[in-house]
Each structure stands twice: as structure tokens, then as C-alpha cells.
Amino acid sequence: MSAPKILIQFDTDKSCSTFDAVVAVDSGVQHLLQYSNVNSENVVGLVHGAMFTRGPDQLKNTAIFVGGSNVADGEKLVAKIRETFFGPVRVSVMLDSNGANTTAAAAVLSAAKHVDLATCRAVVLGGTGPVGQRVARLILRQGGYVNLVSRNLERATATCWAINSQVEGGSERLQAIVSDSPSRLAACMQDANVVFACGAAGVTLLDEETLAASEQLLVAIDLNAVPPAGIAGIGVMDKAVQRGSRLDYGAIGVGGLKMKIHRAAIAAMFEKNDRVFDAEEILAVGLELLK
Numbered sequence: 345m346s347a348p349k350i351l352i353q354f355d356t357d358k359s360c361s362t363f364d365a366v367v368a369v370d371s372g373v374q375h376l377l378q379y380s381n382v383n384s385e386n387v388v389g390l391v392h393g394a395m396f397t398r399g400p401d402q403l404k405n406t407a408i409f410v411g412g413s414n415v416a417d418g419e420k421l422v423a424k425i426r427e428t429f430f431g432p433v434r435v436s437v438m439l440d441s442n443g444a445n446t447t448a449a450a451a452v453l454s455a456a457k458h459v460d461l462a463t464c465r466a467v468v469l470g471g472t473g474p475v476g477q478r479v480a481r482l483i484l485r486q487g488g489y490v491n492l493v494s495r496n497l498e499r500a501t502a503t504c505w506a507i508n509s510q511v512e513g514g515s516e517r518l519q520a521i522v523s524d525s526p527s528r529l530a531a532c533m534q535d536a537n538v539v540f541a542c543g544a545a546g547v548t549l550l551d552e553e554t555l556a557a558s559e560q561l562l563v564a565i566d567l568n569a570v571p572p573a574g575i576a577g578i579g580v581m582d583k584a585v586q587r588g589s590r591l592d593y594g595a596i597g598v599g600g601l602k603m604k605i606h607r608a609a610i611a612a613m614f615e616k617n618d619r620v621f622d623a624e625e626i627l628a629v630g631l632e633l634l635k
């Protein structure tokens with residue numbers, strides 16, 4: 345008989361995310377155990393509890409979800425959790441701090457409905473943030489080209505270095521761009537066939553004039569849900585809304601797919617006891633959903 349599915353929710357914030365808890369329940373989890381204020385200093389004992397309670401054939405029915413508002417803290421936590429496992433004594437783990445992985449995967453998959461990721465030329469606005477970094481990484485891993493845009497060249501360059509260290513052969517296809525003048529941004533938009541606005545909430549990164557002048561653009565995706573829009577003229581509810589030769593997506597337009605991906609990734613954790621779901625694995629879950 346199969347043991348009940350237990351999801352252990354580790355949150356790096358002082359209160360566990362109710363959003364992540366509801367999605368867990370909606371994904372078929374039978375018991376949700378929640379721990380807040382979890383960090384790499386206090387997580388080891390909690391992980392031992394997950395590792396040593398069930399036999400090898402039942403370990404796949406226990407899984408760990410890492411959330412919280414700070415993506416860097418979540419990454420450190422996942423590294424410590426993985427370090428704590430040994431041999432086959434492990435459970436599956438998913439990282440989705442601040443929704444960064446599921447959001448990036450949903451954005452990239454929305455674009456993939458209309459452009460070939462293996463050859464696409466993407467501009468990632470707000471590319472230094474957790475979502476933008478993942479969007480850039482996912483596209484590079486698929487073979488596409490990325491201009492990663494920031495207000496600050498040093499930040500953009502440092503982010504590109506970090507991504508290059510994670511993606512073999514990505515450096516020739518990734519360029520750091522500073523958006524210090526409208527003409528520089530317009531120049532980098534000239535060749536783009538897809539743009540992702542991954543800037544902070546409530547900040548407009550691309551104006552209507554530059555958008556309209558970007559003649560190669562087939563898809564524009566704005567992940568900012570807080571007015572004003574990240575890409576001027578895109579509605580938050582847009583979902584493949586045709587404007588000229590371009591299809592537009594707003595944050596809520598991408599959100600339905602994000603929710604499906606989140607639920608499917610939680611369910612997939614219970615298939616085996618040794619899976620790690622970071623952005624790439626979550627994208628793969630989404631690709632399966634779209635087949």
C-alpha cells in the first residue's frame with residue numbers, strides 16, 4: 345500500500361506562503377507540513393526527519409517545497425538540503441521562491457507557442473532580477489539568443505557572467521545591455537522577435553513608441569501585474585492578443601499556465617524520490633503539459 349503523500353513546505357520568510365500552501369493542496373498533496381523561518385543553519389534536522397522516516401520504496405511519497413520571498417535564500421536552502429541527502433536516502437525537492445521558477449517557465453513556454461526557442465532572439469528587460477535571470481537562462485539552454493537589459497552595466501555584466509557559468513556555450517549568445525538611453529534600448533529591440541518585461545512591479549520598461557518600432561517582434565510578454573504596465577500598451581489580462589504582427593501577453597495572461605505548471609511540478613515530485621525541480625526541470629514539466 346502506498347504511504348500518504350506528504351509535502352514539507354520550507355519557507356524562508358517568517359510566515360509560510362498561503363499561496364504555496366493552497367497550490368500544494370490543489371496538486372493532490374494529502375498532508376502539508378509547514379515550517380517558516382527556515383534557513384541553511386536550521387534546516388538539517390528538518391531534512392533528516394524527511395529522510396529517515398520512510399523505507400526506500402515509500403520515500404517518493406515525501407517531498408520538500410522551498411518557498412519564500414527571497415530567491416537567493418531559497419537557492420542557499422536547496423543547496424543545503426541536497427548536501428544533507430546521501431546515497432538513495434533522499435526526497436524530491438522543488439524551488440519556487442517568490443514564484444520565480446514557475447513564472448519564468450510559464451513566460452518562456454508562452455513565447456514558445458509562437459517562436460522557436462532554439463533560434464529566437466530575445467530581449468529580457470529587468471534581466472538582473474530572479475525572474476529575468478531564469479528567463480534568460482532557459483532560453484539560452486534551448487539554443488536562443490538573449491540581450492539582457494539592466495539600468496546598470498555592471499549589474500548586467502555580472503548577471504551575464506553568472507548565467508554563463510551555468511550554461512555551457514551560452515556566452516556567445518548572451519549580451520549585457522544597459523538601458524541608459526532610449527536609442528540604446530531601441531537598437532537592442534531592432535532584431536528581437538520576442539521581448540520579456542521582467543522588471544520590478546509597477547515599473548514601465550518599454551514605451552509604446554519603441555515597441556511599435558520593433559518591427560521583427562512577434563511576441564511581447566509583460567510579467568508585471570501592477571500598473572503601470574511593464575510594456576506600455578499591454579493589458580494585464582492579455583493572452584496572445586494580436587496587435588499588428590505581434591502577440592501580446594500580460595501577467596495574468598501568463599498566470600493560468602504558471603498555475604498549471606506549479607501544480608504539475610508538485611505532482612511530479614511524488615513520482616520518484618530523487619528529483620530536483622529548478623527552472624529547467626519546471627520548464628520540462630510545462631513542456632509535457634503543452635504536448
Ligand SMILES: NC(=O)c1ccc[n+]([C@@H]2O[C@H](COP(=O)([O-])OP(=O)(O)OC[C@H]3O[C@@H](n4cnc5c(N)ncnc54)[C@H](OP(=O)(O)O)[C@@H]3O)[C@@H](O)[C@H]2O)c1
Pocket residue numbers: 442443444447470471472473474475476493494495496499500541542543544545546547567568569595599602
Ligand atoms: N505572476 C506571478 O506569479 C509572478 C511571480 C514572480 C514575479 N512576478 C513579476 O515578475 C516581475 C519580475 O519579478 P522579479 O522578482 O524578478 O523582479 P525584481 O527583482 O523586483 O526586479 C527585477 C529587475 O527590475 C529592475 N528594476 C527594479 N526597480 C526598477 C525601477 N524603479 N526602474 C527600472 N527598473 C527597475 C532591476 O534591474 P536593474 O536594477 O538591473 O535595472 C531588477 O533587477 C515583477 O514584475 C513581478 O511582480 C510575477
